Each structure stands twice: as C-alpha cells, then as structure tokens.
Amino acid sequence: xxxxxxxxxxxxxxxxELIALGTTHATAIRQKYEQFVLHNPETISTVESILRALxxxxxxxxxxxxxxxxLVFSASQILTLLNxxxxxxxxxxxxxxxxxxxxxxxxxxxxxxxxxxEVFIELGASRLWGEAGKWIIVVVLQIAKAALRFALLFKYxxxxxxxxxxxxxDRSKLVKPEExxxxxxxxxxxxxxxxxxxxxxxxxxxxxxxxxxWRGPRSGRVVRxxxxxxxxxxxxxxxxxxxxxxxxxxxxxxxxxxxxxxxxLYISRPLLHVTSMFMFGQTSWKPWLxxxxxxxxxxxxxxxxxxxxxxxxSELSRRTFRLLFYLLRSPFYDNxxxxxxxxxxxxxxxxxxxxxxxxxxxxxxxxxxxxxxxYNWSS
Numbered sequence: 001x002x003x004x005x006x007x008x009x010x011x012x013x014x015x016x017e018l019i020a021l022g023t024t025h026a027t028a029i030r031q032k033y034e035q036f037v038l039h040n041p042e043t044i045s046t047v048e049s050i051l052r053a054l055x056x057x058x059x060x061x062x063x064x065x066x067x068x069x070x071l072v073f074s075a076s077q078i079l080t081l082l083n084x085x086x087x088x089x090x091x092x093x094x095x096x097x098x099x100x101x102x103x104x105x106x107x108x109x110x111x112x113x114x115x116x117x118e119v120f121i122e123l124g125a126s127r128l129w130g131e132a133g134k135w136i137i138v139v140v141l142q143i144a145k146a147a148l149r150f151a152l153l154f155k156y157x158x159x160x161x162x163x164x165x166x167x168x169x170d171r172s173k174l175v176k177p178e179e180x181x182x183x184x185x186x187x188x189x190x191x192x193x194x195x196x197x198x199x200x201x202x203x204x205x206x207x208x209x210x211x212x213x214w215r216g217p218r219s220g221r222v223v224r225x226x227x228x229x230x231x232x233x234x235x236x237x238x239x240x241x242x243x244x245x246x247x248x249x250x251x252x253x254x255x256x257x258x259x260x261x262x263x264x265l266y267i268s269r270p271l272l273h274v275t276s277m278f279m280f281g282q283t284s285w286k287p288w289l290x291x292x293x294x295x296x297x298x299x300x301x302x303x304x305x306x307x308x309x310x311x312x313x314s315e316l317s318r319r320t321f322r323l324l325f326y327l328l329r330s331p332f333y334d335n336x337x338x339x340x341x342x343x344x345x346x347x348x349x350x351x352x353x354x355x356x357x358x359x360x361x362x363x364x365x366x367x368x369x370x371x372x373x374x375y376n377w378s379s
Contacts, residue, residue, distance in 0.1 A: 037086045041171055044083050051076035056365075066372060067127060070120040077116040084169035104156040108165045111148045114141065115164075119372065135274075142270045149267045153260070159252025160263060160308070162315040253308050262301035266319070269294045283331055292326050295319070329374045342366075 037044050055073035118141050126134035152158040255263060269291055276287040299320060305313050327337045345363055349356045 034086050037083050038090070041087070045171060048076055048080050048083070051079070057361075066368065067120065067123045070123055070372070074117050074120045078113065080168070081112060081116070081166065084166075087169045087171065104152065104158070107148055107152055107156070111145060111152075112164060112166050114145060114148075118145075123372070139274055142274055146267055146271055150264070153263055153267065157252065157254070159255055160259075160302075160312045160315055161267075162311055163318065167311075251309070253312055258301050258303070262298045265294050265298040265301070269298070285331055288326070288329060288332060292323075295323060325374065328370055330370075333370060333374070 051072055055069045055076060058069035058072065121141065122134055122137055125137040129136075149161060152161060272294055273287050273291040276290045277284075280286040299316065302316060305316055308316070326332060327341075342363070345359050345366075349359045349363070
C-alpha cells in the first residue's frame with residue numbers, strides 16, 4: 001500500500017512538473033509571437049490579407065471548399081483580432097484574455113469570436129448532423145448572441161451596438177522610429193503628455209522635452225521622439241508605455257426609451273425570424289416579411305440621428321444599406337431578384353470591357369454565397 005501511495009505521489013508530482021513546463025513554454029512562445037507581431041506589422045498584415053483573399057477564392061472550387069473557405073476566413077478574422085489586441089496593448093495580451101473577470105470587454109470579445117465562427121460552426125454541424133443539426137446549432141448560437149447583446153445593452157449601457165463590436169485597430173499609426181527622420185524637424189510639434197501618463201524613467205529619456213513622442217502636423221502620425229527611441233535591436237514600432245492607451249472610440253449615447261425598444265428589436269430580429277420559420281416553414285413569405293418589418297421599425301424608432309456620435313450614425317447607415325440584402329434572401333431572391341440580378345451581371349460581362357474579370361467570379365460564387373450567408377439573419 002505504501003509503495004502504491006509513493007508511486008501515485010510521484011505520478012502526480014511528475015504531472016504537475018509537466019504542466020508547469022508546458023505553461024512556461026506556452027508563455028515563452030506567446031511572448032515571442034507578440035514581439036514578432038510588434039516588429040513586423042507589415043508582414044502580419046500581408047499574411048492576414050492573403051488568408052482573407054484565399055477564403056474568397058475557395059467557394060465552389062473543390063468538393064469540401066465551403067467549410068474549408070469559411071474556416072480560412074474565420075481563422076483570418078480571429079488572427080486579425082488577436083494581432084489588433086497585441087498592437088493596442090503594446091505586447092500585452094490582456095486585451096485578449098477571455099479568462100479574466102466577467103466584464104464588458106470579455107462580453108465583447110466572446111461575442112466577436114462567436115460571430116466570426118458561427119457560419120463555420122453551422123456548416124460543420126450540417127455536415128455532421130444534417131439539416132436538423134444545423135438548425136439546432138443556429139438556434140443555440142442566436143440565443144447566445146442575443147443574450148450577450150442584451151447584457152451589453154442593459155447592464156453596460158452599450159447604446160447602439162456597432163459592427164464589428166471591437167473596431168479594427170488603425171495600423172497606419174504604427175510607424176518605424178526611423179521614419180521620424182522623414183518628417184521635417186522644423187515643423188514637428190510635440191504631443192502634450194500628462195505627468196500621470198508618462199513614467200518617470202521614460203520622461204528622463206526625452207532630454208528635456210515635454211513628452212516622449214512627436215506628432216507630424218502633416219501626416220498626423222505619432223512616433224517616439226528621438227530622445228526616447230531605443231537604439232539598435234531594441235527598437236520596436238510601439239509607442240512608449242502610457243501613450244498608446246488613448247481613447248479610440250466615442251462614448252455611447254444614452255438611449256431614450258424609444259431607442260432602447262428600437263435596439264432591442266434589432267437584437268431580437270434573428271430569434272424572431274428563426275421562430276417564424278419554424279411556425280410557417282422555410283419557404284413561407286411570413287418570416288421574410290416579419291424580419292424586414294422588424295428591421296424597418298427599428299430604424300424608424302431610432303428617429304433623428306443628429307444627437308448620435310459619428311460611429312452610431314455610421315452604424316445606422318450600415319443597417320439601412322443592409323436592407324438591400326433582402327433582395328438576396330429567399331423567398332424574394334428565388335421568385336423575383338435571382339433572374340434579374342444574374343441577367344444584369346451577364347449583360348455587363350458581355351458588353352463592358354474588362355468587367356468580366358470581376359463579374360465572372362461573382363457569377364460563379366453568387367449561388368454559393370446566397371446559400372451559405374443569406375439564410376443567416378443576424379447580419
């Protein structure tokens with residue numbers, strides 16, 4: 001018995017050591033990747049663009065290309081989200097930490113990841129469990145998304161929820177320290193940085209300047225000042241600590257009761273559509289009319305947008321534009337717009353020089369895209 005206990009203790013100790021070793025290696029790999037991203041943003045952006053372009057070329061080309069294409073696209077979106085988190089935090093992955101305490105940031109991150117993966121998950125469920133399995137997954141995903149969005153709306157007063165929920169990082173702000181020399185030194189002006197925003201050790205590197213960064217008045221780019229730029233291999237594209245955490249988004253507008261109803265309708269629309277499909281059938285016009293009516297009612301209840309900030313105005317414009325998607329959604333597409341859209345595209349291809357390079361792939365992809373994306377009413 002004693003020998004058995006000794007062996008068990010030794011096994012547990014060995015397991016703990018292996019877990020600790022694996023955690024250490026994972027941390028080291030993560031840190032190396034973060035440093036690679038920070039030092040090679042152009043390479044990272046190129047890889048993301050290649051993956052995204054590849055996802056558009058795959059549909060309809062090979063036997064299992066629909067799921068593969070969506071997997072590549074989802075991977076490119078999540079990779080971009082991860083890299084944007086690294087750029088925002090200057091090498092700290094805290095912004096991407098989904099194991100942190102329950103908070104608005106965690107809700108936003110989970111919801112964004114679900115939206116990036118939902119179509120791939122639905123395609124996978126369809127292949128594994130058939131049409132019934134696909135629709136079960138659709139219902140589960142839409143309930144989860146609606147619950148998270150309602151939590152953002154009522155608990156965190158998120159206001160009008162934009163798409164995407166986590167805006168892309170503006171990578172044009174990432175400038176090599178060496179590019180400071182390209183600005184006219186006589187016209188560069190210093191950025192005012194408060195004492196609280198700049199650590200003492202970093203202020204000491206500015207050689208008497210009021211801040212560790214400079215902004216070019218013509219380009220608007222913010223870079224390290226020459227006095228605060230590390231030398232040699234220590235150079236990176238990130239700004240000094242304390243200067244990159246600037247406010248990047250407008251505060252959400254407090255919504256009136258009417259606008260809260262409008263946003264609630266917008267969040268509930270996918271669930272209303274799925275429910276009506278189960279009640280009236282997938283080929284019925286009633287789900288199409290209910291969804292369209294909810295969209296139009298939501299926009300009408302929002303009223304005058306002059307009080308909203310620029311991002312909220314842009315989101316309402318996006319929702320208005322997306323009403324055109326109803327032309328591509330069944331049963332309207334099957335009964336009315338399909339023949340007209342295809343005829344127009346074929347006419348343009350045959351009569352406008354050079355347009356065929358763009359429209360021929362579109363003609364090939366449109367049936368696949370209509371089948372994959374335009375039954376999904378959460379967009």
